[in-house]
Amino acid sequence: MLNGEPVTVQETGDKMLVELYRRYAGNYPKFFKMDTLSRLGFIAAEILLGQPADQGQPQVQTVILANRSASIKNDTDYQATISDGKYYPSPALFVYTLPNIVTGEIAIRHHIQGETAFYILDKEEELAPIIHSTPFEAALTGWCECSKPNRFYAKLQIIWNN
Amino acid sequence: MEQLIEQLKQQIIESLNFEDMTPADIDADAPLFGEGLGLDSIDALELIMLLDREYGIKLADPKAGKAIFKSVRIMAEYIQANRTK
Numbered sequence: 001m002l003n004g005e006p007v008t009v010q011e012t013g014d015k016m017l018v019e020l021y022r023r024y025a026g027n028y029p030k031f032f033k034m035d036t037l038s039r040l041g042f043i044a045a046e047i048l049l050g051q052p053a054d055q056g057q058p059q060v061q062t063v064i065l066a067n068r069s070a071s072i073k074n075d076t077d078y079q080a081t082i083s084d085g086k087y088y089p090s091p092a093l094f095v096y097t098l099p100n101i102v103t104g105e106i107a108i109r110h111h112i113q114g115e116t117a118f119y120i121l122d123k124e125e126e127l128a129p130i131i132h133s134t135p136f137e138a139a140l141t142g143w144c145e146c147s148k149p150n151r152f153y154a155k156l157q158i159i160w161n162n
Numbered sequence: 163m164e165q166l167i168e169q170l171k172q173q174i175i176e177s178l179n180f181e182d183m184t185p186a187d188i189d190a191d192a193p194l195f196g197e198g199l200g201l202d203s204i205d206a207l208e209l210i211m212l213l214d215r216e217y218g219i220k221l222a223d224p225k226a227g228k229a230i231f232k233s234v235r236i237m238a239e240y241i242q243a244n245r246t247k
Contacts, residue, residue, distance in 0.1 A: 029180075029182075029200075032180060032181045032182070033178070088214065088215045089211075090208065090211065091204050091208055092177075092178070092179070092204055092207075092208050
């Protein structure tokens with residue numbers, strides 16, 4: 001959904017993120033090096049920040065995201081490269097073994113130079129009090145979750161403190 | 163040598179997740195870093211892992227990678243001369 005309107009896609013699972021990347025970005029090859037959590041946050045931010053800016057509103061300079069499973073999906077993928085008798089730890093997977101990498105990827109892409117934070121919370125509702133106690137003018141906030149292959153959920157929004 | 167170059171291109175695409183690329187898109191003589199494929203330091207580590215995993219080559223001195231990873235062709239020549247599997 002984008003601003004309450006459904007967005008039609010052909011693909012499912014991880015391939016859906018690639019489809020959305022080609023539709024909404026398409027000029028950022030680093031996307032293909034990202035883990036699923038970062039791809040998810042990147043695409044959601046790409047769609048949201050690509051919308052026409054509201055007149056007079058400050059630009060987003062803060063990113064506050066959260067989820068319940070941290071970077072478990074990529075952590076598991078990385079673990080697989082150093083277990084079962086083989087030991088070829090993947091540097092490309094290692095660099096995504098922290099959930100806050102996704103906030104960094106978004107900040108790099110959109111030249112956001114303010115604060116970024118990623119919280120591990122039990123429930124989505126727990127994020128609101130954190131956001132309300134954080135000083136900012138305009139923030140990209142929301143829930144960005146990927147716990148298993150082909151299973152992910154993101155709900156991002158821009159909040160202005162006027 | 164040409165067969166090894168094509169195989170290496172495919173392995174690079176898979177290791178570095180170049181989902182949009184085919185071996186034909188990679189110029190065997192183009193620089194891998196900077197211009198050309200535009201690889202970064204994490205990619206360099208992946209290439210070092212690739213040499214170990216696929217060809218049994220362990221780079222004791224990471225600085226040696228600078229010379230070996232100049233292009234796919236130079237990399238293939240190094241593999242042919244040093245591979246243990």
